[in-house]
Amino acid sequence: MSFKTSLLQVKKLKTHFHTQDGVVKAVDGISFDIYEGQTIGVVGESGSGKSVSALSIMGLIPSPPGKVSAEGIIFEGQDLLGLNDNQMRGVRGGKIAMIFQDPMTSLNPVLKVGWQIAESLRIHLGMSSSKARRRAIELLKMVGIPLAEDRVDDFPHQFSGGMRQRVMIAIALSCGPRLLIADEATTALDVTIQAQIIDLVNRLQRETGTAVMWITHDLGIIAGLCDRVNVMYAGRLVESASVEDIFYRPAHGYTLGLLRSIPRLDEDQKTRLVPIEGTPPDLIGISALCPFLPRCQVAKEVCATQIPEVRRVAEGHNTTCLVDLRSYWRE
Amino acid sequence: MSNRLSYLIHRLAQIPFVLFVVTITIFGLIHVTPGDPIQIMLGMETSPDAVAKLRQQYHLDKSLPKQYFIWITNTLQGDLGESIRLNQPVTRMIADRFPISLKLAASALAFALLICIPTGIISAIRRNSSTDYFLSGIAIFGLSIPNFALALLLIFVFSIKLEWFPITGIGSMATKMEGSLWQTFGPYILPAIALGAQQTAILQRLLRSSMIDVLSQDYIRTARSKGVPGWAILAIHALKNALIPVVTMVAIQFGYLIGITITIEYIFAIPGMGLTLLNAVVNRDFPVIQGFTLAIAIFFIFANIIADILYTLLDPRIRY
Amino acid sequence: MVDSKSRMTSFGKLTTETIKFRERSTLVIAGREFTRNRAATAGLVAMTILVVLSLLAPVISPYVPITINLREKLKPPSWEHYLGTDYFGRDVFSRLLYGGRISLTVGLLVVTFAVLIGVPIGLTAGFFGGRVDNILMRLMDAFLSFPPLLLAVAIVGILGPDIQNVMLALGIVRVPVFARIVRGSTLSVREEVYIKAAKSIGVHPLRIAISHILRNIVSSIVVQITVNFAAAIIAEASLSFLGLGSQPPDPSWGRDLNEARRYIQDAPWLLFGPVVTIMIAVLSVNYIGDGLRDALDPRSWRTWQNKKSTGLQEQIS
Numbered sequence: 001m002s003f004k005t006s007l008l009q010v011k012k013l014k015t016h017f018h019t020q021d022g023v024v025k026a027v028d029g030i031s032f033d034i035y036e037g038q039t040i041g042v043v044g045e046s047g048s049g050k051s052v053s054a055l056s057i058m059g060l061i062p063s064p065p066g067k068v069s070a071e072g073i074i075f076e077g078q079d080l081l082g083l084n085d086n087q088m089r090g091v092r093g094g095k096i097a098m099i100f101q102d103p104m105t106s107l108n109p110v111l112k113v114g115w116q117i118a119e120s121l122r123i124h125l126g127m128s129s130s131k132a133r134r135r136a137i138e139l140l141k142m143v144g145i146p147l148a149e150d151r152v153d154d155f156p157h158q159f160s161g162g163m164r165q166r167v168m169i170a171i172a173l174s175c176g177p178r179l180l181i182a183d184e185a186t187t188a189l190d191v192t193i194q195a196q197i198i199d200l201v202n203r204l205q206r207e208t209g210t211a212v213m214w215i216t217h218d219l220g221i222i223a224g225l226c227d228r229v230n231v232m233y234a235g236r237l238v239e240s241a242s243v244e245d246i247f248y249r250p251a252h253g254y255t256l257g258l259l260r261s262i263p264r265l266d267e268d269q270k271t272r273l274v275p276i277e278g279t280p281p282d283l284i285g286i287s288a289l290c291p292f293l294p295r296c297q298v299a300k301e302v303c304a305t306q307i308p309e310v311r312r313v314a315e316g317h318n319t320t321c322l323v324d325l326r327s328y329w330r331e
Numbered sequence: 332m333s334n335r336l337s338y339l340i341h342r343l344a345q346i347p348f349v350l351f352v353v354t355i356t357i358f359g360l361i362h363v364t365p366g367d368p369i370q371i372m373l374g375m376e377t378s379p380d381a382v383a384k385l386r387q388q389y390h391l392d393k394s395l396p397k398q399y400f401i402w403i404t405n406t407l408q409g410d411l412g413e414s415i416r417l418n419q420p421v422t423r424m425i426a427d428r429f430p431i432s433l434k435l436a437a438s439a440l441a442f443a444l445l446i447c448i449p450t451g452i453i454s455a456i457r458r459n460s461s462t463d464y465f466l467s468g469i470a471i472f473g474l475s476i477p478n479f480a481l482a483l484l485l486i487f488v489f490s491i492k493l494e495w496f497p498i499t500g501i502g503s504m505a506t507k508m509e510g511s512l513w514q515t516f517g518p519y520i521l522p523a524i525a526l527g528a529q530q531t532a533i534l535q536r537l538l539r540s541s542m543i544d545v546l547s548q549d550y551i552r553t554a555r556s557k558g559v560p561g562w563a564i565l566a567i568h569a570l571k572n573a574l575i576p577v578v579t580m581v582a583i584q585f586g587y588l589i590g591i592t593i594t595i596e597y598i599f600a601i602p603g604m605g606l607t608l609l610n611a612v613v614n615r616d617f618p619v620i621q622g623f624t625l626a627i628a629i630f631f632i633f634a635n636i637i638a639d640i641l642y643t644l645l646d647p648r649i650r651y
Numbered sequence: 652m653v654d655s656k657s658r659m660t661s662f663g664k665l666t667t668e669t670i671k672f673r674e675r676s677t678l679v680i681a682g683r684e685f686t687r688n689r690a691a692t693a694g695l696v697a698m699t700i701l702v703v704l705s706l707l708a709p710v711i712s713p714y715v716p717i718t719i720n721l722r723e724k725l726k727p728p729s730w731e732h733y734l735g736t737d738y739f740g741r742d743v744f745s746r747l748l749y750g751g752r753i754s755l756t757v758g759l760l761v762v763t764f765a766v767l768i769g770v771p772i773g774l775t776a777g778f779f780g781g782r783v784d785n786i787l788m789r790l791m792d793a794f795l796s797f798p799p800l801l802l803a804v805a806i807v808g809i810l811g812p813d814i815q816n817v818m819l820a821l822g823i824v825r826v827p828v829f830a831r832i833v834r835g836s837t838l839s840v841r842e843e844v845y846i847k848a849a850k851s852i853g854v855h856p857l858r859i860a861i862s863h864i865l866r867n868i869v870s871s872i873v874v875q876i877t878v879n880f881a882a883a884i885i886a887e888a889s890l891s892f893l894g895l896g897s898q899p900p901d902p903s904w905g906r907d908l909n910e911a912r913r914y915i916q917d918a919p920w921l922l923f924g925p926v927v928t929i930m931i932a933v934l935s936v937n938y939i940g941d942g943l944r945d946a947l948d949p950r951s952w953r954t955w956q957n958k959k960s961t962g963l964q965e966q967i968s
Contacts, residue, residue, distance in 0.1 A: 060555055093558035100556075105549040110571045110647055120557050155647045171557065345789070352793030360809045475933040477885045477905075479892055480926045483912055487919055590798020594889050598912065609893060612808030624797075624805045632796045 007178055007211050008034040008057070011071035015049070015056045018065055022284035026052040026066075030237040031310075032230055034179065034211050041226035041243070042215045043258070047280045049235040050215045054181045058098060059088045076178065094124035097172035101184040103164035107156040114140075114152030117171050124175040139170040143200060162193035166200065173204060180205075181213045186221065198225065219262055223247060228316075231255050234281055234291035241317040249329045251319040253296040256328055260297075290322065298323055338643070342636055353628050354406075358399050361617050406625070412618035414611070421622035424607060429626065432603035435595065436588040438519045439527030440581060446531050447577075451538030452565060455573075458543055466535070473532035479594040482525035486598070489521060522599045526592065530584050537580055541573040548572075579642045586634025590627055684946040691942020694935035701932055705751035714742040716749045717900040725918045735920045737910055739900075746902035747924050753903050754884050754932065757818055761883040762876050764822030769829030770872075776830065777837025788834065791827035799824045803886060807895045814903075817896045821886050825879045832875060836868040870947035877940030881933045888929055904929050 015027040027049040034040055042050045055061050056068045059080065073080040080091065100106045108116060117139055118132035127135065133152065140148035143166040145159075156164055165185065172180055182201065186194040198221065205212050214225060222229055222243065229246045231239040231254060239252040250256045260274040278295040288307045293299055300323050308320040405411070411421035450470075454463045473481075545551065546569055554568045593605030600606070604623055611619035685691055704711070713733075720740035728735045734743035776787040794802075806820035807813075890896035891905030899906065904925040911921035 058556060060552070089558040089560060091558070092556055098556045100549060100553065102549060106553045108550040108554065108568055108572070110575075110645075111568070119559065123558055123560075157647065168553070171553075345792070348789055349793045349796050352790060353796060356793075357805065360806060471934065471937065472930075475881075475930050475937060476926070477888050477892075477929060479889060480908060480929060483908060483915065483922055484926065487915055487922060587798050590801035593800065593804060594892060597893060608804065608808075612804060612895065615808075617809075620805060620808055624801060627801055628797050631798050635796070 005036040006033055007036045009074040013070040015052050015061060015068050024283045025235050028235040032240055037209045037211055039212045039226045041222040041229045043222055044232035045280055048232040050232050051183050054183055054215060058092055093120050094175045095177050096179045097177040098181040099168045099172050099185045102188045103161050103168060106168055107164055109156055112153050113156060113167055117174055120171055120174045139174055143170045161189055165197055179211045183215045239319040245317045251313045251325055252321040253298050254292045256325060357621055357624050411622035414616055414619045416614050416616050421618050425626050428604050428607055432589055432592050435592055435603060436585055438523035439588055442523045443527040443531040443534055447535040447538055451535045454539040455542030470532040470535050473528040478525050479598060481528050482595055482598045485521050485525055522595050526595045534577060538577050541576050545569045545573045575645045579638045582634055582638035582641055586631040589630055681946040685942050688942040690938045694938030697931055697935040704748060705755055708748040708752055712745040712748045714745045716741060716745040716902045727920055734924045737921055738914055743924050746907055747928055750902040750904045754887055757887045758880045758883040760818050761821045762880050765825035765829055769826040770833050773830040773833025774837055777834040791830050795827045812895045814897050817887060817890050821883050828875055832871050833868055874940050874944045877936050881936040884932055
């Protein structure tokens with residue numbers, strides 16, 4: 001599938017936190033593109049910088065310790081870094097929306113659910129209170145909350161976890177954003193509820209044509225939903241490819257390690273899982289060499305001396321790995 | 332029956348026992364003092380006949396439990412006896428003076444809230460900055476100075492040196508509501524500040540820590556990601572949550588303040604419960620001491636219960 | 652203390668960090684934490700100075716505080732009288748020194764009384780539970796239902812204005828707080844105690860109870876002691892101010908403030924001495940209390956806060 005219009009272009013995004021103990025390079029120069037209506041997955045461990053990059057795009061990084069810089073974050077032709085506070089607030093929630101991991105704590109407990117949905121509508125679309133309330137009821141129906149007319153005046157604690165996440169989705173999509181960022185949105189839910197939420201987002205995406213960025217560490221979600229995948233490690237983008245390429249033709253040692261460590265249905269039962277040893281590196285004072293080196297199973301001597309750069313493996317498939325992994329490809 | 336209702340009933344059911352202990356204590360204190368209460372009340376120069384007559388009138392010739400019983404039954408009927416010195420029914424004295432003390436306590440709390448809400452919010456937003464330390468420093472100052480000492484300092488600075496306020500004058504507060512705004516509210520200001528300073532410090536620290544806690548919550552991050560402007564995040568999303576413990580504390584403090592007005596009323600000559608009680612103590616006017624202590628204690632108990640109820644009302648999570 | 656182990660893999664150094672704690676008694680660590688807190692140390696120093704000055708009052712006081720000298724009355728501060736004289740010609744500075752003895756003694760005795768009575772009550776209530784617990788706690792609740800100053804005023808009013816009655820009244824008022832804390836800790840430790848007692852046959856459960864419970868409650872009691880000490884000082888000052896405590900001619904900070912009030916227009920210097928000393932005393936006790944609380948709470952120990960990874964990772968991942 002080819003997508004014609006570019007929605008978001010991230011160019012060399014860096015997010016550094018200046019702390020007492022040093023500079024934490026949470027995101028260290030990542031670049032990627034998202035097209036209209038595309039579903040892109042961002043996979044990595046805790047600390048890989050996947051959430052921080054999303055928050056950086058949204059302008060939600062607290063500015064004393066954190067500093068966001070980039071050659072450009074171009075959204076719908078506009079550089080988000082050049083916007084002032086007011087303009088950025090218009091983008092947040094209006095053009096780019098985000099849903100978070102823990103539905104139990106993500107909604108304000110003392111405000112009615114309908115009010116919280118209507119708030120976005122009032123801020124971004126300038127709706128009157130009564131109109132916004134009616135629209136909120138429609139949105140609740142759209143995300144599958146039964147008895148929406150009654151439920152609109154309920155408080156968050158009167159909803160279950162799955163339903164609260166649906167409310168979050170309603171809030172996020174209320175103003176018709178072009179990009180929805182789902183930051184570990186299903187991690188805290190039961191498996192069956194996960195499936196429901198994923199289906200819901202999928203359906204709404206098809207109906208509205210919104211692009212979705214799924215941030216997760218769950219490769220199953222990636223496999224089932226995404227068109228493209230970005231793999232992040234230690235604040236760097238180590239591989240970016242179509243979902244097929246990632247699974248069948250991984251080009252980075254980390255991606256390979258991830259794939260080896262998960263069970264697959266098409267594998268011989270007797271094959272052992274190979275976990276990735278060690279722990280993620282300290283982001284303070286990290287060297288410019290490949291960050292995955294100490295834990296990599298397929299590293300070569302060149303990795304200890306040469307600084308990795310983005311290299312093209314194939315059309316639409318990039319990596320920073322210095323090693324040729326074609327011998328490990330399946331098929 | 333919902334949890335909240337049963338909790339309420341449980342709390343209310345504890346009241347009789349508490350009141351029992353309170354009344355026994357007050358009663359006991361007076362009647363185990365060495366010496367004859369009547370003699371003490373009247374002084375040394377009364378004739379034995381007058382003493383005997385008063386003894387009978389105050390039922391002191393009956394057994395102690397019977398006296399207690401009589402006192403309680405009378406109280407429940409609204410009869411708290413008569414002041415020895417002033418020859419007025421104690422209940423009427425309470426009815427006259429309680430509102431004055433209430434107004435004083437209310438103005439002290441109003442002052443406290445006026446100061447603590449903005450400073451608490453600012454301290455929370457700029458935590459650990461020099462502004463925060465400065466405001467916390469002032470708060471500690473307010474906590475560490477006895478209220479009467481503060482009152483004296485305020486009087487010295489504002490009434491004597493700067494001559495902005497009259498030194499006393501709240502006596503007329505109880506009756507007149509005319510006159511200019513300054514005349515009606517002016518005399519309140521210094522006493523309110525003196526009385527409210529400690530509470531301001533407590534409330535400010537409470538609001539600050541509550542706000543810091545609330546502002547680090549996930550739902551604030553959600554609100555930011557929705558593009559909600561900063562002032563709305565503070566004033567609506569955060570404050571509504573952060574004020575819950577503060578409001579509860581205010582209710583508790585209201586009850587507490589009523590018991591503390593005594594020094595301030597003394598300094599500013601405010602004819603409230605505290606000053607009257609003090610005079611009664613000096614004059615050994617036992618009916619007044621008994622009645623007033625009881626009244627204030629009951630108010631305090633109810634203030635605490637209301638604080639409990641408020642807490643369950645305000646936090647929607649504690650509804651079911 | 653951080654222990655780094657490095658292992659050479661074929662491709663680079665693989666480092667794992669473990670954190671080891673050297674065995675140090677809690678007391679020593681708490682002591683170190685306390686001294687790191689500048690406000691608390693300052694408070695401790697100030698309080699020590701006050702105590703020393705009070706103890707040495709008979710030695711260093713330039714005048715006898717109750718000597719009346721009407722020719723010298725209402726004189727402003729000078730070299731002969733550091734803080735001036737009051738209406739009766741008494742030296743204010745000397746009165747402050749002696750007044751300190753009274754205020755600090757009252758504070759100490761009140762808190763001792765409250766602890767001596769409150770702790771056993773709490774232990775009994777928590778240990779025996781059931782009806783005993785119920786009755787005792789209802790009793791404590793009833794006493795807590797009085798605004799503190801009110802009860803003290805009532806007690807003193809009835810028993811007579813005398814510094815000893817003041818101490819008694821204030822002590823009684825503070826008992827419930829200690830009883831509650833001790834009861835709470837006793838309750839939570841009691842469950843463990845019976846289990847342990849079953850295992851370690853032969854050791855008297857009472858002994859286990861006391862040593863375990865006491866260890867648990869030390870920090871909360873210590874903090875309450877400082878808080879109540881400060882409150883007692885203020886309460887004594889209030890009562891004396893109202894004429895219900897120290898009787899003339901005894902020097903007392905509160906009492907002196909009453910006189911200062913009367914002559915505030917003519918002799919404002921009478922005001923500042925007692926106010927400043929009360930504030931210093933209360934402030935230092937408050938800071939010491941804060942410092943002790945932080946020093947005894949393992950979560951705020953700065954010795955552990957040198958790890959770079961943890962806190963930040965939570966923030967950014």
